[in-house]
Amino acid sequence: MNNNQVTDQWCQNRAEEQIHQQQLQNVERFNGRMAMLGIVIGIITEGLTGQGIAHQIGLGPLVDGYASCHTQYLPFCF
Template sequence: MAEEQAKFGFTQFAENWNGRLAMLGFIIGLATELLTGQGILAQLGLM
């Protein structure tokens, strides 16, 4: 049985998930702008 290594820090595992979640957030942000017709700053009341 292989010994499991820690999944903390700048590991390939962490960077893959970081990239995936960043892409997901970007797509959700674009979809929200398209559906509401407002940018993110307008939605937050900053503009």
């Protein structure tokens, strides 16, 4: 390979890397916005229904069991 081919290859690799980084930034921004939206929807639903986010996603019995375990001062918990 001559010097021009090496330079062209480097430029192409660099351009691909920059495109990949930009796509990654866009995906991460989208994920962050969707997470924020999910939390806001969960809080609004909690305000309307009285059920916490853990209950909304089906982890209510686990949270209730943990809370009862610590409130009854049992020597062991599940």
